[in-house]
Amino acid sequence: MAQSFPVQRTCPFAPPPEYERLREQAPLVRASLPGGEVWLVTRHAEAQQVLMGAGISTNPATPGHPNHLLSAEPLMPERLEALEQTAVGHFIDLDPPAHTRFRRLLIPEFTVRRVKELRPGIQRFTDQLIDDLLAGDGEAELVEAFGLALPSLVICQLLGVPYAEHEFFQSRTRLMLSAAKDPKAGFAAMMEIRSYLDELVTRAEASPEDDLLGRLINTGQLTHDELAGVIFLLLVAGHETTANMIPLAALTLMRHPDQLAALRADPSGWPMAVDELLRYHSIVDWVAFDRVATEDQKIGGQLVRKGEGIFVLGASANRDERVFERPDEFDAARGARHHVAFGYGVHQCLGQNLARAELEIALRTLFERIPTLRVTMADEDLPAKYDGFIFGLTALPVAW
Numbered sequence: 001m002a003q004s005f006p007v008q009r010t011c012p013f014a015p016p017p018e019y020e021r022l023r024e025q026a027p028l029v030r031a032s033l034p035g036g037e038v039w040l041v042t043r044h045a046e047a048q049q050v051l052m053g054a055g056i057s058t059n060p061a062t063p064g065h066p067n068h069l070l071s072a073e074p075l076m077p078e079r080l081e082a083l084e085q086t087a088v089g090h091f092i093d094l095d096p097p098a099h100t101r102f103r104r105l106l107i108p109e110f111t112v113r114r115v116k117e118l119r120p121g122i123q124r125f126t127d128q129l130i131d132d133l134l135a136g137d138g139e140a141e142l143v144e145a146f147g148l149a150l151p152s153l154v155i156c157q158l159l160g161v162p163y164a165e166h167e168f169f170q171s172r173t174r175l176m177l178s179a180a181k182d183p184k185a186g187f188a189a190m191m192e193i194r195s196y197l198d199e200l201v202t203r204a205e206a207s208p209e210d211d212l213l214g215r216l217i218n219t220g221q222l223t224h225d226e227l228a229g230v231i232f233l234l235l236v237a238g239h240e241t242t243a244n245m246i247p248l249a250a251l252t253l254m255r256h257p258d259q260l261a262a263l264r265a266d267p268s269g270w271p272m273a274v275d276e277l278l279r280y281h282s283i284v285d286w287v288a289f290d291r292v293a294t295e296d297q298k299i300g301g302q303l304v305r306k307g308e309g310i311f312v313l314g315a316s317a318n319r320d321e322r323v324f325e326r327p328d329e330f331d332a333a334r335g336a337r338h339h340v341a342f343g344y345g346v347h348q349c350l351g352q353n354l355a356r357a358e359l360e361i362a363l364r365t366l367f368e369r370i371p372t373l374r375v376t377m378a379d380e381d382l383p384a385k386y387d388g389f390i391f392g393l394t395a396l397p398v399a400w
């Protein structure tokens with residue numbers, strides 16, 4: 001019988017408990033959703049094969065694409081229209097060669113070298129936020145004050161949002177990202193951000209500066225709407241992901257004091273620790289890895305037919321015992337860089353160097369400057385987004 005899907009996480013430190021059984025059962029497992037059936041990819045090798053993208057489409061317009069299966073209801077017409085409007089430049093949803101055109105223009109903006117230039121700014125923002133925490137009364141809530149705040153400042157800087165407009169931008173972004181709580185307010189906030197970005201692009205087009213947006217404009221290869229779409233994608237993709245990872249990672253490190261002490265004694269271990277944290281938490285799971293076969297093909301010995309939908313269970317692939325020894329253990333020194341927390345292949349995270357830098361600087365500085373930091377709530381009481389699209393905590397109360 002087909003597995004009923006989606007299944008939820010039940011603990012901040014692990015994927016949904018069903019994943020282990022599904023991975024054991026087969027590399028591809030049939031699953032049933034309210035709107036129809038899909039293949040779930042449970043293991044690392046097959047996850048990489050699908051994400052490589054040969055004979056596979058990620059475009060929601062491709063027949064058989066599974067992104068509408070979550071609900072048995074068709075989308076409301078006004079939502080559909082708005083989605084179409086915001087699809088231009090949203091290259092995460094495009095297949096090559098349409099996808100390649102955007103990716104080529106964006107890659108130079110996210111190289112290791114470019115991210116190195118951004119590091120002093122990230123360090124400055126981190127220090128400011130920690131100054132604010134330390135100015136308080138020895139207690140804080142880390143999700144709002146640190147996790148969300150840092151990526152938000154970094155994105156504003158990257159996109160060239162003027163300082164005076166930060167507050168508007170950040171408040172609307174927050175509303176949009178909490179859309180699961182209040183879909184109407186989230187949708188309205190999204191439309192407000194879209195029109196704000198439209199204005200931002202118009203201003204930059206009039207006098208392009210030597211920043212990401214200015215350089216994109218100067219290529220002369222993107223239309224106004226495409227530019228606004230690309231900027232919107234960077235905002236969304238780079239925001240909640242990093243924001244959710246920071247508090248979860250801080251929690252895990254506080255629950256493994258020996259490993260944290262080792263990192264504080266030898267900070268050269270941080271980059272490796274960050275990749276292990278990304279693997280261990282795998283906050284982006286099947287929602288991002290929605291695909292459809294565009295030709296008949298064998299995946300893990302299973303025939304997958306053209307037009308059949310596929311969800312890659314990234315969080316299961318990252319716990320595959322065929323690839324990671326003792327996969328359920330957190331081991332900051334394991335060397336987990338071949339995880340699929342940033343995906344793999346054609347759509348592998350464009351911002352991964354930036355995300356790694358943000359996580360490394362945020363975590364290293366937090367524990368350097370507040371060495372006595374501790375969580376003031378039991379793990380089982382910590383509020384988490386068990387029904388969200390991207391996993392994370394909604395609050396992490398701490399004291400020092």
Ligand code: HEM
Nearest residue numbers: 092237238241242245284288341342343347349350351355
């Ligand atoms: C794509 C994860 C941070 C920009 C992806 C994908 C994953 C991912 C799994 C692949 C989706 C797919 O296969 O369809 C993450 C995680 C992050 C993070 C876990 C932080 C911890 C960022 C940042 C940025 C960014 C900081 C930029 C500011 C993008 C973009 C894509 C992408 C533009 C689409 C790439 C394409 O389609 O070619 N990310 N991401 N991400 N990410 Fe990230």
